[in-house]
Structures are given as structure tokens and as C-alpha cells.
Amino acid sequence: MTSLSAQSAGSKPRPTMRHVAELAGVGIKTVSRVINGEPNVTPETTQRVLDAARALDYQPDLHAGNLRRSDRRTRTLGLLVGSVDNPFSGAVHRAVEDAAAERGVAVFASSLDDDPEREREAVAAFLRRRVDGLILTVASADQAYLEPELQRGTPVVFVDREPSGIETDAVVSDNAGGAARAAEHLLAQGHRRIAYLGDLHSIQTARERRRGFLDALDRAGVPIDESLVVEDLHDQGAACAALLRLLDGSNPPTAVFSAQNLITIGALHALRERGRHRDTALVGFDDIELADLLEPGVTVIAQHPDDLGRIAAERVFERLDGDRSASQRIVVGTTLIMRGSGEISPGR
Amino acid sequence: MTSLSAQSAGSKPRPTMRHVAELAGVGIKTVSRVINGEPNVTPETTQRVLDAARALDYQPDLHAGNLRRSDRRTRTLGLLVGSVDNPFSGAVHRAVEDAAAERGVAVFASSLDDDPEREREAVAAFLRRRVDGLILTVASADQAYLEPELQRGTPVVFVDREPSGIETDAVVSDNAGGAARAAEHLLAQGHRRIAYLGDLHSIQTARERRRGFLDALDRAGVPIDESLVVEDLHDQGAACAALLRLLDGSNPPTAVFSAQNLITIGALHALRERGRHRDTALVGFDDIELADLLEPGVTVIAQHPDDLGRIAAERVFERLDGDRSASQRIVVGTTLIMRGSGEISPGR
DNA sequence: TGCCCCGTTGACAACGATGTCAAATCTAGT
DNA sequence: ACTAGATTTGACATCGTTGTCAACGGGGCA
Numbered sequence: 001m002t003s004l005s006a007q008s009a010g011s012k013p014r015p016t017m018r019h020v021a022e023l024a025g026v027g028i029k030t031v032s033r034v035i036n037g038e039p040n041v042t043p044e045t046t047q048r049v050l051d052a053a054r055a056l057d058y059q060p061d062l063h064a065g066n067l068r069r070s071d072r073r074t075r076t077l078g079l080l081v082g083s084v085d086n087p088f089s090g091a092v093h094r095a096v097e098d099a100a101a102e103r104g105v106a107v108f109a110s111s112l113d114d115d116p117e118r119e120r121e122a123v124a125a126f127l128r129r130r131v132d133g134l135i136l137t138v139a140s141a142d143q144a145y146l147e148p149e150l151q152r153g154t155p156v157v158f159v160d161r162e163p164s165g166i167e168t169d170a171v172v173s174d175n176a177g178g179a180a181r182a183a184e185h186l187l188a189q190g191h192r193r194i195a196y197l198g199d200l201h202s203i204q205t206a207r208e209r210r211r212g213f214l215d216a217l218d219r220a221g222v223p224i225d226e227s228l229v230v231e232d233l234h235d236q237g238a239a240c241a242a243l244l245r246l247l248d249g250s251n252p253p254t255a256v257f258s259a260q261n262l263i264t265i266g267a268l269h270a271l272r273e274r275g276r277h278r279d280t281a282l283v284g285f286d287d288i289e290l291a292d293l294l295e296p297g298v299t300v301i302a303q304h305p306d307d308l309g310r311i312a313a314e315r316v317f318e319r320l321d322g323d324r325s326a327s328q329r330i331v332v333g334t335t336l337i338m339r340g341s342g343e344i345s346p347g348r
Numbered sequence: 349m350t351s352l353s354a355q356s357a358g359s360k361p362r363p364t365m366r367h368v369a370e371l372a373g374v375g376i377k378t379v380s381r382v383i384n385g386e387p388n389v390t391p392e393t394t395q396r397v398l399d400a401a402r403a404l405d406y407q408p409d410l411h412a413g414n415l416r417r418s419d420r421r422t423r424t425l426g427l428l429v430g431s432v433d434n435p436f437s438g439a440v441h442r443a444v445e446d447a448a449a450e451r452g453v454a455v456f457a458s459s460l461d462d463d464p465e466r467e468r469e470a471v472a473a474f475l476r477r478r479v480d481g482l483i484l485t486v487a488s489a490d491q492a493y494l495e496p497e498l499q500r501g502t503p504v505v506f507v508d509r510e511p512s513g514i515e516t517d518a519v520v521s522d523n524a525g526g527a528a529r530a531a532e533h534l535l536a537q538g539h540r541r542i543a544y545l546g547d548l549h550s551i552q553t554a555r556e557r558r559r560g561f562l563d564a565l566d567r568a569g570v571p572i573d574e575s576l577v578v579e580d581l582h583d584q585g586a587a588c589a590a591l592l593r594l595l596d597g598s599n600p601p602t603a604v605f606s607a608q609n610l611i612t613i614g615a616l617h618a619l620r621e622r623g624r625h626r627d628t629a630l631v632g633f634d635d636i637e638l639a640d641l642l643e644p645g646v647t648v649i650a651q652h653p654d655d656l657g658r659i660a661a662e663r664v665f666e667r668l669d670g671d672r673s674a675s676q677r678i679v680v681g682t683t684l685i686m687r688g689s690g691e692i693s694p695g696r
Numbered sequence: 697t698g699c700c701c702c703g704t705t706g707a708c709a710a711c712g713a714t715g716t717c718a719a720a721t722c723t724a725g726t
Numbered sequence: 727a728c729t730a731g732a733t734t735t736g737a738c739a740t741c742g743t744t745g746t747c748a749a750c751g752g753g754g755c756a
Contacts, residue, residue, distance in 0.1 A: 011501035016712055027736040032714060040734055057496035062476040063411035063422075064712035067741040074411075076477070084445060084457070085438035087637075094433035097459055106473050109432070109457045111445055125454050128410040129424070148405035153359035268641055289435075290638045293616055364742055375706035380744060388704060412742035415711040 015056040024052035035060055066130070075105045077316065078126030080119065080136045082160075083111040088261060088286060088305050089137075092159060095309030096135055103317065105132070114203060114234070116140035127154075133316035135159050135309075139203070155319035159312040161204045162329070169319070171312045171330045175205045175285075176212030178301040178334030179259065182283040183216035185299075185336060186255045189345045191281060195228040195246050195253035197239055197267060199260045206231070209259040209285060228253050239266025240273075247274045254346035255281035261288050264298065281344040285334075292339055299342025302335045363404040372400035383408055414478070423453045425664065426474030428467065428484045430508075431459040436609060436634060436653050437485075440507060443657030444483055451665065453480070462551060462582070464488035475502075481664035483507050483657075487551070503667035507660040509552045510677070517667070519660045519678045523553045523633075524560030526649040526682030527607065530631040531564035533647075533684060534603045537693045539629060543576040543594050543601035545587055545615060547608045554579070557607040557633060576601050587614025588621075595622045602694035603629035609636050612646065629692040633682075640687055647690025650683045 017035070021028040026045060033041050034049040052058075066074050079096050081089035093109055100107050108131065110122040116139045123146070126134060133155040142165035150156055150168060158170040186194050196213050199206035210231065217224055228246065233239040239258065246252055247270065256271075258264040264284030271277040277296070284300045291298035311330055365383070369376040374393060381389050382397040400406075414422050427444050429437035441457055448455050456479065458470040464487045471494070474482060481503040490513035498504055498516060506518040534542050544561050547554035558579065565572055576594065581587045587606065594600055595618065604619075606612040612632030619625040625644070632648045639646035659678055
């Protein structure tokens with residue numbers, strides 16, 4: 001007969017160590033020992049416990065254990081990226097996940113959307129869940145609010161963008177260097193009127209890329225036409241519209257540097273729309289899928305998001321393993337991939 | 349002077365409600381009331397507690413609370429997708445995240461890589477962390493192992509692929525219908541020799557797409573040339589190689605249906621490599637970025653991963669809110685997007 | 697003035713697990 | 727056969743929080 005005092009919604013209660021212990025006829029601590037592979041349990045006892053655990057489909061409660069355990073590790077990481085459906089973020093995420101999974105660590109992922117408020121909320125959500133470490137892409141102007149958490153020993157590693165107002169590890173692309181490389185490449189083709197299409201000025205990497213680009217023009221002694229430097233483009237549509245405006249102007253650029261993947265896609269649309277894709281050079285920052293199949297292929301300064309993610313995760317685990325050395329700023333290089341669009345000369 | 353009995357690594361201890369209570373000069377239960385916004389606390393007491401919490405940078409421990417709380421909700425979801433760096437998965441993930449964030453729920457994301465073992469490990473990792481619900485894309489042949497968890501009342505919703513060996517909610521694309529639509533579209537252009545490039549036969553959606561495709565040919569009375577039906581292609585390289593082989597054969601296809609996004613990209617490479625992209629028709633299953641900028645544009649059967657993710661998340665939350673109705677199988681339609689490649693006729 | 701009631705507060709047990717420690721059992725050595 | 731020492735086992739406190747419940751104090755009413 002089934003018990004009359006069943007659960008409310010017909011759902012069986014979740015088994016605990018106590019249930020397993022009862023069924024196996026041992027003490028609860030012995031179950032704990034078996035589940036955690038601690039020594040000094042006879043093979044027969046071990047087997048009885050394992051059988052009981054299997055019979056009840058017992059799953060240990062990591063958080064209850066963590067509450068009492070001395071290391072206080074939840075084996076959980078918090079990851080904040082631009083957006084989980086952006087390919088760049090996806091690659092970072094995947095690299096972090098791989099490094100984490102290897103160590104039995106699960107990853108909370110959140111999307112930032114370049115919103116400082118989402119940043120704060122995501123971090124708070126991570127901390128309430130007692131993640132062992134944080135890997136963050138940030139949008140706020142100042143991350144000093146993380147200082148107390150850092151003092152408590154929680155590893156915090158910044159990825160993609162550098163921290164401000166706080167001293168901690170960071171893994172970033174060589175944004176200025178990559179942008180300069182793009183500018184130099186276009187200058188080498190003979191271009192002098194190069195448009196710059198950039199992301200929100202509030203984003204640290206966007207400022208870096210702009211700086212690298214402008215510095216390179218400066219070094220080459222090319223005067224800067226302010227009307228060709230457009231910032232605060234945050235999606236394909238805005239980028240497309242901005243470039244259309246430049247192309248339709250009286251003195252259009254002969255080359256374009258688009259400083260982010262979505263902006264590059266918007267620029268590609270604008271060039272096609274005006275039929276200028278074969279005579280206007282284009283170099284994009286960040287690689288894009290299918291760039292090699294377009295005609296012309298899209299020349300890009302490729303970042304290495306997988307390296308960013310992997311290295312950031314490794315920093316976190318090194319810190320968790322006791323590394324107390326000074327915080328590092330690790331710069332990952334970029335790679336110029338020539339596919340055609342960046343090798344168009346201004347002659348026409 | 350600083351205390352001599354400081355922390356080992358110079359890290360301050362994490363404050364608990366007890367510390368806040370002490371600093372505010374109140375009982376610990378009063379702190380709990382304030383933090384959780386429970387009624388019956390005077391404004392002055394509330395203020396003192398909030399000040400103390402702020403001063404200590406107190407963050408409540410969600411898991412400790414959950415242990416005692418009656419609802420036993422961790423406000424956490426487990427999401428298993430193909431791979432977090434696949435654009436389709438990214439869109440599903442983003443939709444789930446948005447629905448979850450709205451409710452203060454955090455999301456664990458894991459990549460499946462179509463590996464049954466990873467599936468089991470990811471699910472176990474989720475359950476040890478006591479997620480409130482599971483949204484799963486699966487690779488195993490049978491998910492009966494989830495039955496006990498389902499009995500305990502944990503909502504489990506399958507996304508993208510249907511469950512097997514278990515009765516629960518599922519949100520899937522109309523795979524057979526979409527594949528049939530692709531076949532019909534190519535047939536309508538006059539094609540009779542249409543190649544099928546499919547994913548691993550072990551994947552349920554791959555079998556569905558193959559079935560839909562073959563059934564459509566059958567209905568049209570077009571004989572099936574087995575040599576044109578290639579399965580078990582799991583990445584760009586394999587797809588590219590397979591299509592090259594077909595193109596180099598004595599009787600190449602006049603049209604190609606590529607049944608998955610990576611396969612479509614591999615097919616595009618193969619067609620370019622042989623210079624056949626303007627005379628061989630191509631329809632891909634699943635939309636791909638930049639498909640509209642290629643020449644010809646890539647005709648696709650677009651899925652709606654954002655809808656899949658959003659609806660799956662909604663199902664989970666409805667179940668959590670007490671919905672005990674029979675499990676549903678929700679089918680999300682696909683959309684044929686004509687961009688040129690699918691409208692090439694066999695004539696040449 | 698005295699009583700009741702309600703708003704406010706805190707002591708205490710409990711959630712599911714692990715660390716500590718002592719009790720029980722076994723082994724071996726004399 | 728007896729004891730020392732090692733091995734196996736479980737009772738109990740505890741982690742940070744919330745649910746229960748009782749105590750306290752003040753206001754309103756008879």
C-alpha cells in the first residue's frame with residue numbers, strides 16, 4: 001500500500017543522505033564518506049551505500065555541503081559577456097566553459113548589453129549564489145564596487161575590456177595596436193581618406209581602437225578629417241546609415257575601418273547598397289563568419305576570443321589555487337587577415 | 349591596530365547576517381526580515397539594518413536561505429545547448445536568459461557537442477546544484493534516466509530535439525515540414541537531382557529533416573538516387589568534402605539541400621571551390637549570418653531559435669507556477685527565405 | 697486602573713551536508 | 727588470553743539562513 005501522507009502534487013520528496021543512510025542501514029556520516037570517496041569504509045559497506053543511493057536516485061546537494069565544507073567552494077563561475085548571442089562572446093564563453101568543465105566547475109553566463117545597470121545586477125546575482133570567481137566584461141565607468149569582494153579573496157578577472165577604479169587581472173586584445181595595423185594597411189594601399197566607424201565612446205575598447213587608428217594616421221602625417229570619424233554606432237542599422245551618409249557626401253572616403261563586428265556587417269550592407277563594395281576598401285575589426293565567401297572577401301583584424309576566454313579562466317583557477325602575485329594585464333595580439341576588401345587601392 | 353588573528357591570506361571574512369545584526373544592534377531574524385522585505389519592522393530599525401548591511405557590503409547567501417526556505421527555489425535554471433558558440437544555440441540561450449532574468453533567475457549554460465556522456469554529466473552537474481528547472485537539447489538515445497527527477501516535480505523541457513523514453517514538454521522546429529518545403533521549392537525550379545547533405549543520423553532532428561526531404565521527393569514522384577543522400581556530416585570540412593565528391597562525380601546534382609548551418613557553410617565552400625555556385629541551386633536549413641550579402645544570396649529554411657528558447661523558458665516557468673496539465677509538444681514553424689541560391693534552375 | 701490586542705522583536709530549531717571526536721570493532725603481538 | 731594499536735563507524739555541532747513561536751511593550755477601551 002502507498003502511504004496516505006503522500007506529497008501534495010504527487011511528487012516524491014527528494015532523497016537526502018539521511019534517506020540513503022536509513023535504506024543502507026548505516027549512519028549518515030558513512031554515506032557522506034562513500035559519496036565523497038573518503039577512505040576507511042569497508043567494501044561491503046560502500047556497496048550497500050552505493051546500492052541505496054542508486055535505488056533512490058540520490059543526488060548530493062552541492063550547496064548544503066558547501067555551507068559546512070571548509071573550502072567553501074561552490075565549483076561555480078560567473079561569466080559576464082557582451083551578449084550570449086554575439087559570436088565573439090560565444091567564443092569567449094565556450095573557452096571559459098571548456099576550462100571550467102575540466103575542473104568540474106559550472107558557469108553562469110549573463111549578457112551585459114553594454115548596460116551598467118545590467119552589469120551591477122548580474123554581478124550581484126553571481127555573488128548571491130557564491131560563485132568561486134568572476135570573469136567580467138564591463139560597461140560601467142568604475143568598478144570600485146568590486147573592491148570588497150576582491151578583499152574577501154574572490155578572484156575577479158576582466159576580459160575584453162580593462163578595469164577602472166580597481167586593481168585586478170585583465171585579459172584583453174591589443175585594440176590600439178590592431179586598429180593601428182588596420183590603418184597602416186589601408187595607408188599602405190595609398191588611401192588618405194579613411195573613414196572610422198566606431199562603437200559607443202563609453203566603451204573602453206572602442207576608445208582604444210579609435211586612439212590606435214588616429215595615432216597611426218598621425219604618425220603617417222595624414223591629416224584627420226573629423227567628418228570621417230563617426231562614433232557611437234551600436235548596431236548594424238546605425239553603422240549602415242552612417243556609412244551611407246558618408247558615401248553620399250561630397251567627398252566620400254576611399255576606405256573604411258569598421259571597429260567592431262556588427263559595424264562591419266552594417267558597413268558591408270551600405271557598400272553593397274551603393275554598389276561601392278568593389279572600389280571602396282574595407283577593413284573590419286573582429287573576424288566575421290563567411291567573410292571569406294563574400295566578393296571581395298572581407299579583410300579583418302581578427303581577435304582571438306577563444307584565447308581571451310581560456311586565459312581569463314586560467315587566471316581565475318590560478319588565483320583559486322593560491323596565486324597571490326600582483327595582478328596582471330595580459331594582452332592578446334590580433335591578426336590581420338587579408339581577403340581582398342582591404343587590398344583595394346584608391347585609384348578606382 | 350589590526351587584529352593579529354587575521355585571515356590566512358589577508359582576506360577579510362565574508363559578512364553574514366550575524367555580523368550585520370551585531371553591527372545594527374538587532375537580532376539576526378530582524379536582519380532577515382529587512383533583507384527580504386518582510387513587514388512589521390519599524391522604519392528606524394530598517395534603516396539601521398540597511399546601513400549596517402551597506403557598511404559591510406553584505407550579500408545574502410541564496411543557497412543557505414534556500415536550504416531552510418519552504419519553496420526550495422534556487423532561482424536557477426540549467427540550459428543544455430548544442431554549443432554556446434554556435435549561433436543557433438546562442439539565440440536560444442539569449443531568449444532563455446531574457447525570460448529568466450525577468451524573474452530574477454540565473455542560467456547555467458552547458459555545451460552538449462552531441463555527446464551523450466556530456467549530456468549526462470551536464471544534467472548531473474545541474475541537479476547537484478539544485479536548479480529549479482531544466483531546458484535540454486539532448487544527444488542520448490533515451491532520457492528515461494530523467495524520470496525520477498521529473499517525479500520530484502522538477503520541470504524538464506526539451507528544446508530543439510524531442511525526448512525519447514520520457515513524457516515531458518518539448519519545443520521543436522518543424523524539421524520535417526521545413527525540409528519538405530526546401531525540397532518542394534527546389535522541385536518547383538525543375539530540379540530532379542537534388543543532393544541531401546545531413547548531420548549525424550544519431551541526431552533526432554537530422555533524421556526528421558531527412559525524412560521530410562525524402563518524403564517530398566517521393567510525393568513528387570521523383571526517384572531517389574541514394575548516392576546523392578549523404579549523412580553523418582558533422583562539420584564544415586566533412587560537408588565540403590562530401591559535396592566536392594558529388595560535384596566531381598559523373599552525374600553531379602543540379603541542386604543541394606544542406607540540412608544544418610555548418611553543413612551549409614561547408615557546401616558554400618565546395619560550390620565556390622568548383623566555381624559551381626552560380627549554376628547549382630542551394631537551400632540550407634537554418635539561417636546564417638551574411639547569407640544576404642553573398643552572390644547569389646543563400647536561400648534558407650530559417651528556424652526561429654529565439655522563439656524556441658523563449659517558449660521553452662515560459663513552459664518551465666508555467667510548470668514552476670503550478671501548471672500540472674499534460675505535457676505539450678510545441679512545434680515552431682520555419683520560414684523559407686529566398687535570396688537567390690535556391691532559385692537557380694537546372695537548365696544552366 | 698486593568699485587560700486585551702496588536703505590532704515588533706529575538707531565541708531556537710531546522711534545512712542537508714561535513715568536520716570533529718570518541719566509541720566500537722578488529723588485528724596482531726606477546 | 728589479553729592488550730596495544732589501527733580501522734571502521736556514528737553522534738553531534740555547525741555552516742547561513744528562514745519558519746515558528748513566544749515575549750515584550752504600548753495603545754485603546756471598558
